Amino acid sequence: MTPPLHFVIVGNGVAGMEAAVALRAREPQAKITVVSEESDHFFSRTALMYVLAGQLRHQDTEPLERDAYARLSLERVRARAVGLDSAGRRLRLSGGQELPYDRLLLACGSRPRPAPWPGAELAGVGHFVTLQDLAWLEAELHGGPSRGGPPPRPDAHLERSAPDSPYQPRPVAARRRGHLARQAVVVGGGLIGIEVVEVMLAAGLRPHFVIREDWFWPMAIDAAEGAWITQRLAGHGVRVHLGRGVAAMEGQDGLVTGLRTDDGALLPADVVVVAIGVVPNTGWLAGAGLDLDPSGGVRVGPDLSTSAPGVFAAGDCAAVPGADGRPRVEQLWYTARDQGRIAARAMLGDPVRYERGLPYNSAKLMDIEYTTVGEVWTGPAPDAAAWEWTLVEEGRVRSSTRICGRGDQVVGFNLLGRRWDHSVLARFIEERRDLSWVVQRLPQAAFDTELVPPLRVPADRLAAARALARPPQG
């Protein structure tokens, strides 16, 4: 009889924990160790903004009950992984400990992209990605955690961390300044940026929102949609600065006092949140002999195995082969969850392939609901056959329904202001339906709250859809 395998998972985020749960379901006897520097419990990172606002307690953001580690016999190690000896199958932890493994899953996620500007080290400047960032921002905005309390053992890792860790506590400017943040700047027109802006509004601040691009989140939102979001932000009292970069963070005695934009303007600030994206948290793997892509993502095959034997990667830290075969990092909740499940099966030797299928996502941009499915573009049409059809509602419901197509087929949806069942829209795309067919069947995909007046397509937009459904022959 062979001894039970030892599975080691680095990271207890959604990818790591999905894998741990799947492994335990199949292997009741195996030893499973989960290494996390950041937290005792798996929590929903996307919910950190609600904890910051005081809408949720930390515990509310934990998808599994707190006894999950005990119930599933998962061994928990609160320490930083600092190196990997893939030949000897040993994971090195900060403090000198080594963890031998039979199968290793790298699910160590992302870390915030560091601010490349002078003054980034000032107290009062930080990110909003980790639990430690949350604690820092809670201290700057509110003076400390809410009455819901901090996470359990917030500093259990400090003895076994490293200076370059994203899970190090940040200095709190409010403590030295003697008052909470009154003026705030958020840098970065993406999801984390707009979330922090929303929390700051709830905290009574009127933040500056500095966006380098010409409108908010041009990766996903087109100019007209972006104009609506800017208008909504401004209506809530946010000072939105579009098309402006950062020159430097200014400070005095080590405390941030403002942010200078690249056109020379100084935005006074007690706190600056830099939300310019995240990068794979894989700096510690340098020299481990793994194949990393230029962004830092661990390159994996279709079965999520890395270039080292017995080592797999899933979630934000993995560069998975896309439909075109090129590796890319997918920093989404649902892809991380799916990858975690697939990786667990691969670690058990199942012949599995990770296939993402049609991309989709949703978000909430301030108070505007957003759903996207399939291929959409946010600038000029990418090729001659590509077209788009838009329906803007400005009545009792404000919404924007944008459908992208190519030839006589619908290929994508970008939808703001209403709720949609993405799985129905994905089916429309997979069935290669034309625009007229799709527009007439949009109610099948509607997921609006009861009593909300349904979307009505006016005759002229319907005629436009019919015209696009039958492109001129030739």
Next chain:
Amino acid sequence: MDQQGQQGLDSPWRSAWRSRGGPAWLIAALLIGFYVDLYWFDHLEPVARALGLRSKWFLYGALYSLGMVGGAVFYLRRHGNSRYHRVRIATNVGVQVLLAWTLPFVMPLLGGTEFYPSYFWPLKYDLLLPDTLWQLPLYLSIYGLVGSLLLSPLLAFFLGKRWYCSWICGCGGLANTFGDPWRHLTSKSTASWRFEKAAIHTVLVAVVFMTAVVVLKGLVGHDHPTFAAFADGTKQVYGFLVGSVLAGVVGTGLYPLLGPRTWCRNFCPMAAILGLVQKLGRFHIRVKPDMCISCGNCSAVCEMGIDVRAYAQSNQSFTRAACVGCGMCAHVCPRGVLRLENRVTVLGDKARQGLVTLDL
């Protein structure tokens, strides 16, 4: 505006009065004191008379309605963007003010009977007792019987128990207006769920037993004085324990500490019956597949202690007996994953076209 979803974040855990701090305990003490005085003392009688009201119960009704109107204003300022909540809360407050206060107050002045048409057995536990039925005019007796035994379960089958618990009922109405600031305090623990199941069905058995005994007394009590005394005692004990202590003192008094649905979730026999019907009926909460990010807002906001996220993150549409259909889980979901629906078929997700909702 009929924009969907939560507009602006809420911060209950940053307010002591909403997160079991000192002010919350003070409010609870005041509420409990008020209910103890209301049920077992008569200090409020002279106040009621001075205001031209027939009894302290109309003063209580006036305060109750006022609490609902005030709570509704605050609730709708926050969530009134949703048409579902606007219509629901307006209906509930309207029923309270018109049917549960004005009508019973005015009818006797016009020579009619004091009657509360928005309450049914077993919540109004004496409605079906012989003494009540004989005293009421025939049409109201029939209304009470049909409403309690036929109409209310039938509506629950088609619309879910929400038709009553979140649209009509005064207890639910107060919880969803005055009590709304504390909705996140309802426990989601497994232990609280076990308690709920045991407690609510115990009360259901108790009210059926009490009603049966008192009805039997009406039939044979004349010949069996010992049994008649037992029946009277049973009714008294039920009235004291369930009608006063659990519904009033515990149910409302503990709003700021245990959340606003302690009574509805654990003790209301009407909720128990409607919940059982709901399990067999057409109401369900539909979960959009693979979109949940496990943030926990839905579970946190559930005033009935349902761990909604457990269903949402496992792509499982569901019906829970406890759910009162307030719609807040769907409202606060940042990904629009949840939808309250009354399905006609049980074919699941494919039956999209066959779905019937409350759409007006």
